[in-house]
Amino acid sequence: MALADLARTDLAAFADAQRAAYAELKAKGLKLDLTRGKPSPEQLDLSERLLSLPSGHTAADGTDVRNYGGLAGLPELRAIFAELLGTSVGNVVAAGSSSLTLMHDTLVQALLYGRPNSVEPWGVEDVVRFLCPTPGYDRHFALADRLGIELIPVPMSDDGPDVDVVASLVADDPTIKGMWLVPTYANPTGSVCSDEVARRLASMPTAARDFTIMWDNAYAVHHLTEVETTTPDIITLAAEAGNPDRVVVFASTSKITFAGAGVAFLAGSEATVGAYLEGLGYYSIGPDKVNQLRHVEFFGDAAGVRAHMAQHRELIAPKFAAVQRVLTERLAEHGIAEWTDPAGGYFVNLDVLDGTAKRVVALAGEAGIALTPAGSAFPYGEDPRNRNIRLAPTLPPLAEVEAAMDGVATCVLLAAAEELLG
Amino acid sequence: MALADLARTDLAAFADAQRAAYAELKAKGLKLDLTRGKPSPEQLDLSERLLSLPSGHTAADGTDVRNYGGLAGLPELRAIFAELLGTSVGNVVAAGSSSLTLMHDTLVQALLYGRPNSVEPWGVEDVVRFLCPTPGYDRHFALADRLGIELIPVPMSDDGPDVDVVASLVADDPTIKGMWLVPTYANPTGSVCSDEVARRLASMPTAARDFTIMWDNAYAVHHLTEVETTTPDIITLAAEAGNPDRVVVFASTSKITFAGAGVAFLAGSEATVGAYLEGLGYYSIGPDKVNQLRHVEFFGDAAGVRAHMAQHRELIAPKFAAVQRVLTERLAEHGIAEWTDPAGGYFVNLDVLDGTAKRVVALAGEAGIALTPAGSAFPYGEDPRNRNIRLAPTLPPLAEVEAAMDGVATCVLLAAAEELLG
Numbered sequence: 001m002a003l004a005d006l007a008r009t010d011l012a013a014f015a016d017a018q019r020a021a022y023a024e025l026k027a028k029g030l031k032l033d034l035t036r037g038k039p040s041p042e043q044l045d046l047s048e049r050l051l052s053l054p055s056g057h058t059a060a061d062g063t064d065v066r067n068y069g070g071l072a073g074l075p076e077l078r079a080i081f082a083e084l085l086g087t088s089v090g091n092v093v094a095a096g097s098s099s100l101t102l103m104h105d106t107l108v109q110a111l112l113y114g115r116p117n118s119v120e121p122w123g124v125e126d127v128v129r130f131l132c133p134t135p136g137y138d139r140h141f142a143l144a145d146r147l148g149i150e151l152i153p154v155p156m157s158d159d160g161p162d163v164d165v166v167a168s169l170v171a172d173d174p175t176i177k178g179m180w181l182v183p184t185y186a187n188p189t190g191s192v193c194s195d196e197v198a199r200r201l202a203s204m205p206t207a208a209r210d211f212t213i214m215w216d217n218a219y220a221v222h223h224l225t226e227v228e229t230t231t232p233d234i235i236t237l238a239a240e241a242g243n244p245d246r247v248v249v250f251a252s253t254s255k256i257t258f259a260g261a262g263v264a265f266l267a268g269s270e271a272t273v274g275a276y277l278e279g280l281g282y283y284s285i286g287p288d289k290v291n292q293l294r295h296v297e298f299f300g301d302a303a304g305v306r307a308h309m310a311q312h313r314e315l316i317a318p319k320f321a322a323v324q325r326v327l328t329e330r331l332a333e334h335g336i337a338e339w340t341d342p343a344g345g346y347f348v349n350l351d352v353l354d355g356t357a358k359r360v361v362a363l364a365g366e367a368g369i370a371l372t373p374a375g376s377a378f379p380y381g382e383d384p385r386n387r388n389i390r391l392a393p394t395l396p397p398l399a400e401v402e403a404a405m406d407g408v409a410t411c412v413l414l415a416a417a418e419e420l421l422g
Numbered sequence: 423m424a425l426a427d428l429a430r431t432d433l434a435a436f437a438d439a440q441r442a443a444y445a446e447l448k449a450k451g452l453k454l455d456l457t458r459g460k461p462s463p464e465q466l467d468l469s470e471r472l473l474s475l476p477s478g479h480t481a482a483d484g485t486d487v488r489n490y491g492g493l494a495g496l497p498e499l500r501a502i503f504a505e506l507l508g509t510s511v512g513n514v515v516a517a518g519s520s521s522l523t524l525m526h527d528t529l530v531q532a533l534l535y536g537r538p539n540s541v542e543p544w545g546v547e548d549v550v551r552f553l554c555p556t557p558g559y560d561r562h563f564a565l566a567d568r569l570g571i572e573l574i575p576v577p578m579s580d581d582g583p584d585v586d587v588v589a590s591l592v593a594d595d596p597t598i599k600g601m602w603l604v605p606t607y608a609n610p611t612g613s614v615c616s617d618e619v620a621r622r623l624a625s626m627p628t629a630a631r632d633f634t635i636m637w638d639n640a641y642a643v644h645h646l647t648e649v650e651t652t653t654p655d656i657i658t659l660a661a662e663a664g665n666p667d668r669v670v671v672f673a674s675t676s677k678i679t680f681a682g683a684g685v686a687f688l689a690g691s692e693a694t695v696g697a698y699l700e701g702l703g704y705y706s707i708g709p710d711k712v713n714q715l716r717h718v719e720f721f722g723d724a725a726g727v728r729a730h731m732a733q734h735r736e737l738i739a740p741k742f743a744a745v746q747r748v749l750t751e752r753l754a755e756h757g758i759a760e761w762t763d764p765a766g767g768y769f770v771n772l773d774v775l776d777g778t779a780k781r782v783v784a785l786a787g788e789a790g791i792a793l794t795p796a797g798s799a800f801p802y803g804e805d806p807r808n809r810n811i812r813l814a815p816t817l818p819p820l821a822e823v824e825a826a827m828d829g830v831a832t833c834v835l836l837a838a839a840e841e842l843l844g
Contacts (some may be wrong), residue, residue, distance in 0.1 A: 291713070
């Protein structure tokens with residue numbers, strides 16, 4: 001029976017039961033962490049062979065990877081990820097180890113010099129604003145905010161951002177210079193941008209001629225089921241719509257091989273890639289090509305990446321299943337929470353009773369279960385309904401995921417009962 | 423006899439002889455490159471063991487280096503380079519693989535947010551200017567110019583920049599926000615900043631309260647003789663002078679292990695490091711700690727780095743000796759050129775007869791000897807005396823260095839004779 005339908009005395013009894021359960025939970029002295037989307041040690045072990053690679057130091061074209069140069073990255077690695085990202089090698093740059101850094105560099109270049117199709121640098125405008133599909137990735141929002149870009153939330157749907165809202169906002173407002181988007185297995189909802197939404201994003205009229213979609217395809221190959229979703233080829237869609245420079249694509253191997261010690265990728269039109277490399281040439285004499293060759297040898301080809309990701313799936317799918325199982329068993333009947341069941345990515349989006357998310361996170365924290373701060377998935381950390389919690393189950397062992405989720409469920413129920421009792 | 427003292431007929435005969443020598447040179451069809459300071463394959467071979475490291479994946483404090491985190495870098499690697507840079511581990515960050523990128527990031531942060539001791543971001547000023555000890559490093563100048571910073575040349579002396587000129591300029595002009603400096607074995611002159619000059623730079627009154635010395639200690643341990651010069655501890659000198667945030671120190675292992683695939687370092691006061699990490703935290707979730715652990719295992723300790731650099735010296739000192747030998751044999755008697763004899767670093771600075779540097783580089787290029795474009799070592803590429811040429815002898819094999827220098831000498835003599843004939 002839904003909590004909201006209980007008689008007040010029954011609700012009070014329910015709350016008492018949850019308080020007792022919560023006291024038991026605290027007594028366990030847990031120390032569990034579901035805060036960040038980090039791979040587990042077992043996942044990292046899948047790439048242990050990288051530590052003794054590369055076997056040589058020469059790239060396919062004879063380049064000595066130990067020396068300077070090759071600003072765009074090794075062609076053979078770019079080719080592998082061009083295939084995985086559904087684009088061409090000439091549209092892809094392999095640079096550094098962090099896609100977040102490439103996003104930062106892209107925005108800094110836009111602010112200081114403009115994008116290829118800009119009339120002026122963004123930095124000369126009084127106001128620069130970005131649409132933020134919400135709930136979304138907290139680091140995206142913080143990065144843009146840090147650079148002085150104002151954040152405007154737009155709703156996230158199952159098939160990507162609410163494109164009617166997006167199209168309506170960008171049509172008339174030239175201060176809206178861009179938007180964030182994780183197209184596949186979005187952080188945290190797991191939603192996948194459909195071809196139709198992608199086509200509309202690529203073709204919609206925008207008041208800002210240099211409107212830019214920051215297309216963060218962080219989870220392109222991070223499937224949790226045997227269905228390997230294909231991300232829309234946004235670069236081609238944008239070109240076909242006459243807006244070739246509208247999109248900058250990002251990806252990395254951080255959640256494929258080693259987090260922070262992998263390779264990051266930037267992709268886009270010829271002008272987008274050219275402008276990026278022109279700027280990069282002022283502050284880099286070439287990327288870590290040794291690490292790039294290491295990854296080429298490790299993967300072999302795109303099929304090698306896919307096979308590697310299937311091993312990741314075997315390790316983490318049971319953890320996601322455990323989240324579903326515990327949440328369903330503990331919460332479903334009470335009608336006070338909803339959650340996603342993602343087909344890929346790193347997160348489960350949990351919406352608890354309106355007004356209780358902060359309380360749930362606080363209760364969990366006191367019981368030794370660290371959760372991402374409530375509101376993190378919203379611009380400026382402000383969840384207007386105070387209901388959203390992001391769950392990241394990949395890092396802890398399965399038994400800890402189960403224990404943590406059971407504890408979280410207790411906190412969700414207790415907070416809901418308190419809230420309903422008023 | 424000096425060319426300038428020759429009778430005109432003798433000078434004409436000398437020019438004819440050089441023309442003949444130049445024709446012979448061209449006929450050889452050489453293809454030699456002295457343009458950039460790149461390590462040779464033999465130098466890179468010294469670090470080949472890195473390719474099969476690290477042997478494990480756990481840092482000294484138990485951190486799994488394969489996962490996210492540790493923004494400041496591995497303490498054990500920072501400790502090694504703190505010792506080599508003459509500072510403390512808490513003053514050093516290990517980040518990325520390129521010190522040039524760290525310089526860029528530092529200037530971008532200064533422009534967008536200011537330095538720790540700024541009143542406002544540099545970017546709100548109408549004009550921001552930097553002093554450029556000249557001849558200097560072309561990439562420093564291009565990087566600042568790209569960011570809209572105006573470049574003011576100041577003379578480079580044997581003991582560092584002409585500190586009288588520097589102190590005089592910065593005392594009254596608040597638009598001068600900083601200066602570049604390679605303190606040890608400067609690019610390209612090889613000069614070493616003395617303790618006295620460093621002390622004055624650290625303590626001189628500056629009209630800009632946030633005047634910043636970009637102290638690029640790229641060649642701190644790159645000795646060409648058995649004398650291991652110690653760079654002044656500018657961080658302590660600045661702190662003692664009451665200007666703790668005046669200096670940002672940069673270094674990397676690019677010319678120690680693998681160029682572009684090493685580790686870069688930033689050092690400075692607690693506020694400098696803190697501000698850098700605060701900014702970095704918006705666009706990085708930690709550096710490539712696997713590569714850092716790889717370097718820790720490879721070096722062992724600071725003594726390991728010094729021993730490794732002695733092996734580099736054995737490989738490249740003969741090339742620098744060859745440059746001296748050929749230049750002395752071919753040019754000394756003619757009084758039309760001067761050159762440095764550096765005790766470390768990667769370059770020899772050659773000053774030819776005023777007005778002939780571009781002609782020398784063009785002649786050499788036509789004969790298949792690639793030299794850095796004349797004027798490169800000056801802000802905006804403008805050498806007012808058109809006499810400066812940077813020689814980079816590390817990359818080619820010894821025999822090629824000798825052949826290239828012999829060819830360069832011919833070009834220098836031909837251009838000088840032509841110039842004197844008018």
